[in-house]
Ligand code: NAD
């Protein structure tokens with residue numbers, strides 16, 4: 619009944635701290651094949667950051683376009699197979715990007731040492747051996763993927779993480795200067811992932827003093843960042859959001875997400891919607907569960923002129939709605955937290971379908 623959690627081994631925080639990367643890597647370079655694999659969000663190709671990547675001859679630098687879809691099991695298996703075949707086992711993996719890149723770096727680090735397809739390891743503690751050294755540098759704040767013990771992958775069967783203590787990064791560099799270029803809509807959607815993590819963490823049976831302390835502080839930061847006179851994409855707020863994202867993730871290590879994330883997984887799995895956007899789409903209709911939170915999130919959207927579509931369900935087929943409801947229903951840990959151990963008496967496929975029809 620008690621969770622025994624591992625944290626990130628080392629964390630650097632501060633504007634400009636990206637410059638620490640080279641010296642941090644030097645002490646790891648002698649391991650395995652003595653080269654590093656960089657996985658970097660394609661957004662940075664040709665941008666200033668590219669010039670500052672401390673890659674040495676022999677290192678592999680891969681720019682990945684994360685927009686077509688969320689990370690998949692196929693994508694991870696292919697990357698692992700290619701690198702092992704053509705270069706051997708890297709000394710480590712460095713991920714520079716958003717939640718998608720964080721998850722790709724974490725997952726591929728594990729798959730370098732665990733045989734077969736990553737589909738075999740989707741779930742809790744299914745990974746057999748520790749992965750290789752992995753270091754994360756988030757460039758958009760909100761998912762908490764930089765701190766969490768899961769690497770979420772979409773496979774042929776399910777959208778589910780490789781979840782174990784070896785998933786957690788060995789090192790994270792939190793340099794909020796890297797988030798300055800995030801466009802306002804993505805700044806809001808991804809930031810709202812933190813906000814929703816905290817609301818859901820708090821509003822459920824697993825909430826406790828530990829998860830509450832992190833969620834409360836992260837919510838306070840979100841309010842400063844998105845509401846009131848000092849709201850907006852300022853350097854000070856970029857710092858705060860980076861910390862809030864981490865604290866939202868830490869809150870979840872001792873609690874759980876809830877109804878919104880269950881519905882969001884359905885939207886991602888069946889319709890391919892991106893996680894943070896899907897959360898916002900679902901959350902706006904969950905007054906019955908998270909009334910005050912829903913009102914506040916809507917206020918944040920209004921303040922920054924970001925609108926969410928409504929009436930989407932009109933274009934969905936009954937089959938799609940039923941399929942999404944099944945995906946959501948099959949996340950019992952979320953319902954158990956949000957509704958309680960007797961959730962099956964209160965939540966049915968039909969009642970979840972009704973929630974999707976509101977969207
Ligand atoms: P993302 O990584 O998909 O990136 C979103 C967009 O922002 C992309 O277009 C990307 O190119 C762009 N971007 C990133 N940094 C930028 C920058 N500095 N300037 C301009 N554009 C930038 O988005 P995300 O919302 O951070 O992550 C979503 C993914 O995270 C999903 O795959 C989801 O499943 C996963 N996730 C994982 C966890 C976890 O604990 N592992 C938690 C929540 C979500």
Ligand code: ZN
Pocket residue numbers: 761811815879893897
């Ligand atoms: Zn989330």
